[in-house]
Each structure stands twice: as C-alpha cells, then as structure tokens.
Amino acid sequence: FAMAAAAARFLLGSVHSRAAATAVALGTHGGPGGALLKGAAARRSGRAAQRRYAAHFTFQPDPVPTKYGPTQKMNLFQSVTSALDNTLASDPTAVIFGEDVAFGGVFRCTVGLRDKYGKDRVFNTPLCEQGIVGFGIGVAVAGATAIAEIQFADYIYPAFDQIVNEAAKYRYRSGNLFDCGNLTIRAPWGCVGHGSLYHSQSPEAFFAHCPGLKIVIPRSPVQAKGLLLSCIADKNPCIFFEPKILYRAAVEQVPTEPFHIPLSQAEVVLEGSDVTLVAWGTQVHVMREVATMAQEKLGVSCELIDLQTILPWDTDTVCKSVVKTGRLLISHEAPVTGGFAAEISARVQEECFLNLEAPIARVCGYDTPFPHIFEPFYIPDKWKCFDAVKRMINY
Amino acid sequence: MLTIVSNALRGSASKNGTRLVVSARSYADFTPQVSFDIKRCDVHRLDQGPPDKTVLTREQGLQYYRTMQVMRRMELKADQLYKQKIIRGFCHLYDGQEACAVGIEAGIKPDDHLITAYRAHGYTYTRGVPVKEILAELTGRKGGVAKGKGGSMHMYAKHFYGGNGIVGAQVPLGAGVALACKYHGNSQVCVALYGDGAANQGQIFESYNMAALWKLPCIFICENNKYGMGTSVERASANTDYYKRGDFIPGIRVDGMDVLCVREATKFAADYCRSGKGPILMELQTYRYHGHSMSDPGSPVLLYGCCSFFLVRGTNPWIKLKSVS
Numbered sequence: 001f002a003m004a005a006a007a008a009r010f011l012l013g014s015v016h017s018r019a020a021a022t023a024v025a026l027g028t029h030g031g032p033g034g035a036l037l038k039g040a041a042a043r044r045s046g047r048a049a050q051r052r053y054a055a056h057f058t059f060q061p062d063p064v065p066t067k068y069g070p071t072q073k074m075n076l077f078q079s080v081t082s083a084l085d086n087t088l089a090s091d092p093t094a095v096i097f098g099e100d101v102a103f104g105g106v107f108r109c110t111v112g113l114r115d116k117y118g119k120d121r122v123f124n125t126p127l128c129e130q131g132i133v134g135f136g137i138g139v140a141v142a143g144a145t146a147i148a149e150i151q152f153a154d155y156i157y158p159a160f161d162q163i164v165n166e167a168a169k170y171r172y173r174s175g176n177l178f179d180c181g182n183l184t185i186r187a188p189w190g191c192v193g194h195g196s197l198y199h200s201q202s203p204e205a206f207f208a209h210c211p212g213l214k215i216v217i218p219r220s221p222v223q224a225k226g227l228l229l230s231c232i233a234d235k236n237p238c239i240f241f242e243p244k245i246l247y248r249a250a251v252e253q254v255p256t257e258p259f260h261i262p263l264s265q266a267e268v269v270l271e272g273s274d275v276t277l278v279a280w281g282t283q284v285h286v287m288r289e290v291a292t293m294a295q296e297k298l299g300v301s302c303e304l305i306d307l308q309t310i311l312p313w314d315t316d317t318v319c320k321s322v323v324k325t326g327r328l329l330i331s332h333e334a335p336v337t338g339g340f341a342a343e344i345s346a347r348v349q350e351e352c353f354l355n356l357e358a359p360i361a362r363v364c365g366y367d368t369p370f371p372h373i374f375e376p377f378y379i380p381d382k383w384k385c386f387d388a389v390k391r392m393i394n395y
Numbered sequence: 396m397l398t399i400v401s402n403a404l405r406g407s408a409s410k411n412g413t414r415l416v417v418s419a420r421s422y423a424d425f426t427p428q429v430s431f432d433i434k435r436c437d438v439h440r441l442d443q444g445p446p447d448k449t450v451l452t453r454e455q456g457l458q459y460y461r462t463m464q465v466m467r468r469m470e471l472k473a474d475q476l477y478k479q480k481i482i483r484g485f486c487h488l489y490d491g492q493e494a495c496a497v498g499i500e501a502g503i504k505p506d507d508h509l510i511t512a513y514r515a516h517g518y519t520y521t522r523g524v525p526v527k528e529i530l531a532e533l534t535g536r537k538g539g540v541a542k543g544k545g546g547s548m549h550m551y552a553k554h555f556y557g558g559n560g561i562v563g564a565q566v567p568l569g570a571g572v573a574l575a576c577k578y579h580g581n582s583q584v585c586v587a588l589y590g591d592g593a594a595n596q597g598q599i600f601e602s603y604n605m606a607a608l609w610k611l612p613c614i615f616i617c618e619n620n621k622y623g624m625g626t627s628v629e630r631a632s633a634n635t636d637y638y639k640r641g642d643f644i645p646g647i648r649v650d651g652m653d654v655l656c657v658r659e660a661t662k663f664a665a666d667y668c669r670s671g672k673g674p675i676l677m678e679l680q681t682y683r684y685h686g687h688s689m690s691d692p693g694s695p696v697l698l699y700g701c702c703s704f705f706l707v708r709g710t711n712p713w714i715k716l717k718s719v720s
Binding site: 099100103106124126127128131154155157158193194195196198199371372374 | 483548560623631
C-alpha cells in the first residue's frame, strides 16, 4: 500500500518537499533509511529503563478439551468467528450486524461470514449504537436471533438506555408476553496496552447494576466459543465482552463443533488452600502468575476462580472457596469505586464473615479515566496483586 | 525503485522548490493580490450562497500555503512515528483535509470557538498550538498540550474544545458553547465539526433541533471525506446530501479541497450566525489520504477509492493553491 501511495503522489506531481519524499522512501521496508530506523529502535530497546513491555501478562492456554469433538488451533477472534459460523449454520433466523462487520470487522471476528451466509444475514449498520441495539431488540422480540456488535465497549453508552430500559425490562413489563432473549450484544473489552481513554474500558459494572441482563466475559478462545454459544442460546438478553488484548495473543485448540459452557458457573482454574483469587477476562492470566509467584516466594497456595458470568454471578463457588481459605482477593481493570469487586466483596462478607481471616482485598484500576501514557501504572498488574496477597497473609 | 523515485522527487523539488524561488526573487515583482473565481456552492433553504469570486492577497496566500504544508508534514511525521511505535494508542491523521482547517480558520476570528472530533491535529495547529506541543502530546510527553495525558484524540487550546473520542458527542457540546456565546452577547460563533460517519448519530439531530429552536450562533460543519472508517457514505446514509440533513437549518455544500472556497463559505456562514438568524450547516467535500486511523486495516480499499477520486476531481488541496502562486 505504501508503495502504491508513493506512486500515486508522484503521478500527481505533488512535490511536497525533500523530507516528505524521504519519508515515503523510509516508510516501506528496505532501503538504507529503513535499516537505520530499525537499528535505532534496536539500540533503544536495549536500554531496559526505556523498554515498554508488550503485555502485562502471559497467556496460558488450557489443556486441550477432549469431550467436544475434533479441535483446531484458533486464536480468540477465530474462535468467535467459529461460534458465529456454527450459529448461522444451525439457526436460519440468526443475523449479525454492527459497524463494519461485513468485511470482517475491525478485529476480524466476522471474516468470511458474509460471503458464506449472504448479505441479508451479515450486514453493516450506520454509526449509531443506540440504533444498533434498539434495532436488535426489535429483531429479537419478533423472533429472530440477533447478534449485535458494538465496535468497542467504550462506545456502548449511547445504547445504555436501550439496554437497561428496554432490553432488560421487556419480559418483566410485558408479563412474559414478549421478550428479547434472542438478543446477544458483543463488544471488545478491556485494556490493550495503548488504547487510552476510549479503547480500553471495562464497563461490566454499569450493566451489572441492571437486573434482566446477563453479562459474560471469557478468558480464552475455548471459553469464548462455549460461552458465546451459551449466550446466543440463552433466553435472556446477554452482553458478551471479548478481551481485545487476547484476540491475537490467546491461541488454543478449540473444538470446531458447537458446544456450550454453562452460564453462571464460575470455574476453579487452580485449586489452593490459603487464598482465593477471583478475576475474569484478561486478569485471570495475571492472577495465574500471581499464584505462581505466591507459591514460589511465600509458600502460599492460591485458589484461582474465573467468574466467567458477571451477572448473575456464581456466589456458591466463590463463597465455598472463601470458607475453605479465609482470604479473598478480587481484581479487575475497571476503577475500584463501584467496580464489580465491590459487589463480590459485599456479598462474600455477608455470607462468610466469620470465615474471613483478613479483610477482602480489591486490586483494581484507580478512580481515573483510563490513562494514555500512564497505563502501566494504572493497571492492576501482578506486582500489585502479589503485594495484596502478602498483606493478607501477614494480616 | 523507491530510492530512484525519491531521488527524482528530491531533484525536482530543489529545481522548482517554491520556497527557494520566492526567496531569490524580489517581492516588488509580485502583484499584491489576485481575484479568483471559485466554485459555486449548492445551497439548501438559502436564497443565495457564498460569493463565487474572492480576493487573495500575497500574504494570505503564503500563510495558507505554509500552514497547510506544515500540517501535511506534521501528519506524515506522525505516521512515521506511529510506525516506529514512538506514538502509541490511536492516531487519526488529517492529511488531505488541510484546506478545511485552514479555510475555516481564515473565515472565523481567533476568539470564535471550535470543536471537532478525533481527527484533530490540524485544528489544534490552526487554533494556535505549536507543532512541538502537538507532537509532544502524541508521544505522551509532559510538554504536550494536554500534558501528555490525552494523546492524539484529546488536544485542547484556548477557544478550541478538542479533540473528542466518542463520535458525535462533540456536537451537542458545540451547540452548548454557542448558547454561551449568545448568552454573553459577544457576537462570537461556535464551529461544531463532525464527519460523515457521525452524521447518522442521534445526538446530531438533537443538536440541530435545539440550535434552530433557540437560534444559536452555531455553524455545524460536516467534513464529508466519503468514508466513515471503512464504510462508504452510500452504504451508511440514506441521504448523502449532508448539507440538507439539517432539514429546517439552511445548508451549503462546499468544495473542501479548495481553501478559498472553504474560506468564503465560512465567512458567509459566520456572518449569517452573527446576524442572529440562527444555526447554519456546511458540508465540506474532502478526502483523507490515510486510512481512518493508523491501525485501520481498510487502507487498500481506500487507496482504490482514493485513485478514482483523484481521476474524477483531480485535486490535492494545496496543489491548487500552489499552482496560483
């Protein structure tokens, strides 16, 4: 593309300046200028102080699932495509719509579906989130399966009224005469390393405050496919947040056939006896590292729970674990005040007060907008969580 | 192959490089001003539109050219820095649309107000922020115009309200600023910019209604660059005559690649608002040379559209201007 752009500029006789022409030459691979740039970058990355890590976690794939049939290597966006493919194949009323989904979507989640199933089943909407969700509610109420995509979770707020006031309350207010259970809303979610204010948000807490919805956040490709298919099948409007940093980073062997992972059942990812760690989405992988660090450095055995469904959340699994360990650490990227950790914290202290050995710790984002340059300081990384574990153990 | 191209360009640049030539000749050889015929604008609910003749003085011409050149080079440099990962996050470049920013600034006064969406680097510059502060903001440095905390989409200056990430959210804000101007009675106007993608947001229409109802001195400007990210206007809008979308608000359709056309239209619109007649809508037909943002995968599609656009319109914003200097 850059070559063609250079050619286009040349043909137009647009002689900007010497610098611009050189910039064009350098912009592509090859040429002495390009090598110079690469060399400079390499020298710069050699100095540890200036290095910015690519991610604050390492993705750990789960063991290959054997009970769902043959598997294929997929990353998170491919597992989403696979789930949508299965849905469009088995459900003739299913439609997928959103901004730019026709060509495959900005995160490639809908690649190939339009060609396979037709443009009346996979289509673009104009830039109007409120319209997208409102339209989706209508489609669902009339009996078709609606899968709406909001391009980034940060943009979901124009649709907040439609989700909270219309979708969530439809069944209740019509006395079960109508419902929009066929509606599933998908949105990329969470920090990505360079998203800053409007491409990194985790809005699950806003919607958790609304009865009538289900909110689901997977941690890996296998979970994503199973949970998304469950959301689509579920008879309630569901919001499915996909951790965008995992779209390419998370690779696993994912079953090609459709399968369901039950909603509202938290999964105990690691068994332990001293501290319960609760997280969801990307943060589960951070907590895995925290558990390893705690074992190595403190001799502390951590039990890690992936909540998976935020609303309605699995209180039994978490409380049972806290009864066993006596200590609870909850971690999420969203700001701490009013974040979902507060709800878990309140409920657990209600149910397990006498079992608690230390106050429940919440390691979350600070109460600021999601920062641009300060992201590494803002996110609840493994060091902050490890520190919280240490304090709980020594309480 | 590119080295040959760049050497050729470099050679021809130094041969007919305008800057060099200007400094070599004496100013007495130049006429102080020229008058031009500019493209007539389509109008909606107006008896007459902006004038189709305009006068450009030498100083103005050089100033517009210089400003557009700086903006272009700044954006191309930002492109390069982004690819080197020195600028991170999201970066929406403005090259190709320079005539819009420069023309608008030429048509309004420095104490008028302006608000736009995320493709804001050009406006940040025309509203008076030095290039150094813009680049510092892009790279997240303390010396940046928002202390490095905002990045590409969040740049602000006196009478410039950004720099807004959420599509369409800035337009009701602009209407609000216009209300403040009317309330203060200072005959200032507010220019609220948005794109062809944002033109389908509900809050735009809410703003139109409030501005018309209360006769706010607000100039709504739709920068129609033919693509809302990757979706072309025909596939996003039932009505692509964005200057008519204000319905009860008068509208003008302007050639956004011609800085003089934009200037005259903006002057016309500003006079309209200042005379208390209420809001007015302008559609600037323009084009961006980059994808929606630096991480946008749709670039090859846009290049195809870009080439056909040039064949049809045969314009490049400051080539037009340069050819008359």
